[in-house]
Amino acid sequence: MTQLPLQAVLFDMDGTLVDTERLWWEAVEGVAGRPLTEGDRPEVLGRPVEHTAHWLAVTTGRPAPGLAEALHREFADRVRADIVPRPGALALLDALAREGVPTALVTASPRAVADTVLDALGASRFAVTVTADDTEHTKPAPDPYLAACHALGVDPAACVAVEDTETGVTSAEAAGCTVLAVPSLAPIGTAPGRTVVPGLEGVTPGRLRSLLPHRLRVMSWNLWYGGTKVRDHRAKQLKVLTETDVDVVGLQETYGTAAEELAEALGWYHHRAGENLGIISRHPITAALGDPEVGFYGAAGVRIAVGVGVGVGADEGEGEGGGAVEVDVWTAHLDCAPYGPYEAAFDGLAADTLVAHEGARLTRLRDALRRIGPGPGGPVVLVGDFNSPSHLDRPDVAWPVTRAAEEAGFADSYREAHPDPVREPGHTWSPVHAEHEDGGGRPEPQDRIDFVLHRGLRVLDSRTHVTGSPRPWPDVEDNDWPSDHAAVITTFAVTVPEAAPVEAIAKPVGGGG
Numbered sequence: 270m271t272q273l274p275l276q277a278v279l280f281d282m283d284g285t286l287v288d289t290e291r292l293w294w295e296a297v298e299g300v301a302g303r304p305l306t307e308g309d310r311p312e313v314l315g316r317p318v319e320h321t322a323h324w325l326a327v328t329t330g331r332p333a334p335g336l337a338e339a340l341h342r343e344f345a346d347r348v349r350a351d352i353v354p355r356p357g358a359l360a361l362l363d364a365l366a367r368e369g370v371p372t373a374l375v376t377a378s379p380r381a382v383a384d385t386v387l388d389a390l391g392a393s394r395f396a397v398t399v400t401a402d403d404t405e406h407t408k409p410a411p412d413p414y415l416a417a418c419h420a421l422g423v424d425p426a427a428c429v430a431v432e433d434t435e436t437g438v439t440s441a442e443a444a445g446c447t448v449l450a451v452p453s454l455a456p457i458g459t460a461p462g463r464t465v466v467p468g469l470e471g472v473t474p475g476r477l478r479s480l481l482p483h484r485l486r487v488m489s490w491n492l493w494y495g496g497t498k499v500r501d502h503r504a505k506q507l508k509v510l511t512e513t514d515v516d517v518v519g520l521q522e523t524y525g526t527a528a529e530e531l532a533e534a535l536g537w538y539h540h541r542a543g544e545n546l547g548i549i550s551r552h553p554i555t556a557a558l559g560d561p562e563v564g565f566y567g568a569a570g571v572r573i574a575v576g577v578g579v580g581v582g583a584d585e586g587e588g589e590g591g592g593a594v595e596v597d598v599w600t601a602h603l604d605c606a607p608y609g610p611y612e613a614a615f616d617g618l619a620a621d622t623l624v625a626h627e628g629a630r631l632t633r634l635r636d637a638l639r640r641i642g643p644g645p646g647g648p649v650v651l652v653g654d655f656n657s658p659s660h661l662d663r664p665d666v667a668w669p670v671t672r673a674a675e676e677a678g679f680a681d682s683y684r685e686a687h688p689d690p691v692r693e694p695g696h697t698w699s700p701v702h703a704e705h706e707d708g709g710g711r712p713e714p715q716d717r718i719d720f721v722l723h724r725g726l727r728v729l730d731s732r733t734h735v736t737g738s739p740r741p742w743p744d745v746e747d748n749d750w751p752s753d754h755a756a757v758i759t760t761f762a763v764t765v766p767e768a769a770p771v772e773a774i775a776k777p778v779g780g781g782g
Contacts, residue, residue, distance in 0.1 A: 271514075272478075277371045277421050279414060279446065280430075280431045287386055291454070312324040319333075371396045374398045403416060408437050411441075411443035431449045434453070487518075488652075490519070492521065493754065499750075505736075509750075520546065542560070543567070552575050555573065568653070575595070575596050575765065601653030603655045627657060634673055658718060697718055697719035700750060726763065
């Protein structure tokens with residue numbers, strides 16, 4: 270499995286790199302004219318000056334602008350006189366610089382205060398600085414961290430944010446960053462994708478790299494009669510799988526042996542269910558799920574161990590190896606007739622009739638959802654050719670199949686990555702059918718009917734995939750793309766804990782399941 274590379278480290282300032290939370294607390298006390306209490310903490314720590322000034326204005330009756338000016342002045346005076354880097358902060362910044370890892374300062378303080386601190390720390394230590402003056406919304410909104418990532422040209426998912434308050438942690442996590450929390454005055458709880466340590470002493474670039482999630486790239490692919498409509502289909506399928514660098518593939522229309530043959534050629538694990546469904550995985554398959562004798566239409570699944578044998582923090586003496594996260598992956602193929610887009614485009618059926626005709630598909634999906642079980646639980650991915658449009662794409666019809674999956678807690682990964690169905694329709698049917706195959710010249714309805722749904726994972730990216738420019742039906746035998754569907758590929762982030770590895774029940778070559 271591939272762990273995301275560390276593209277940048279984004280540092281909060283106050284309380285994280287420099288011991289200013291105490292100075293800010295004292296500045297607020299001075300302006301408020303009274304000692305602060307535990308109950309004041311949410312209005313003071315991790316908040317921009319304007320927020321605290323407004324809060325003081327409400328409680329004291331004094332004008333907020335004057336309070337903001339007083340807070341700026343009091344805090345800046347204290348910073349100039351008494352700034353102290355937190356233990357380990359400068360050593361970590363220097364180590365990152367030696368390894369060429371870009372850093373950014375991301376603070377809810379105004380530019381004037383940040384510049385004062387930068388004079389003490391060394392402004393050259395940071396490639397980018399984002400302050401409260403630089404974005405419309407500051408922490409806890411994700412805007413500051415998104416702005417820093419944009420300025421650096423990096424992916425938030427490949428960045429570690431170092432924060433000391435819940436407000437800052439909320440901001441960084443909302444932006445999609447992994448978080449190292451170093452609480453200063455208030456405790457911070459643990460959560461997935463978040464590590465809490467007492468301080469920065471001993472934290473190294475290697476330690477930060479070890480915190481990043483691993484990549485799990487999942488494909489849904491209808492092979493179209495196993496690919497047999499195209500010459501050299503198996504070699505072309507293998508080329509697609511190799512070039513897309515996927516980790517696990519839910520297959521439909523396997524023609525019986527495709528899953529086993531593809532897995533054997535790749536050295537992967539596999540599971541075959543009936544004559545039509547299969548799953549291949551570079552990660553060990555630890556359990557087979559569902560009915561192995563499923564018919565042509567239906568669903569089947571496996572449990573895979575993501576992270577077996579992956580070293581987490583193994584560099585610089587920081588660990589002996591990683592454990593595994595178990596992810597259930599299901600593949601589904603739902604009945605192809607009656608086909609709603611045809612009934613809408615060619616027959617002009619009304620929305621309620623279209624919905625009523627989805628009964629067979631809805632029944633099969635509900636059976637799959639029953640077998641999968643309710644959440645919350647471990648992560649689950651459900652892929653497949655549903656032969657039905659999504660209610661997220663065609664709001665004029667309440668397409669019940671995808672709605673049922675949503676009601677069961679499954680999110681549509683493609684629509685998470687591409688929320689606008691007009692700008693990014695994501696059509697998967699059909700790259701080889703521009704006209705209806707009856708020869709009448711009617712345009713073929715283009716729709717998104719193949720899906721990668723999930724429950725309990727974080728989407729990094731999702732896209733449709735077709736190799737080359739396929740010739741239209743019926744002149745398809747020399748196409749590089751050996752299917753009549755586009756594939757869907759979604760990249761998820763998976764945080765792998767340190768744990769004991771698990772044993773596969775299916776071996777990579779020649780295994781069954």
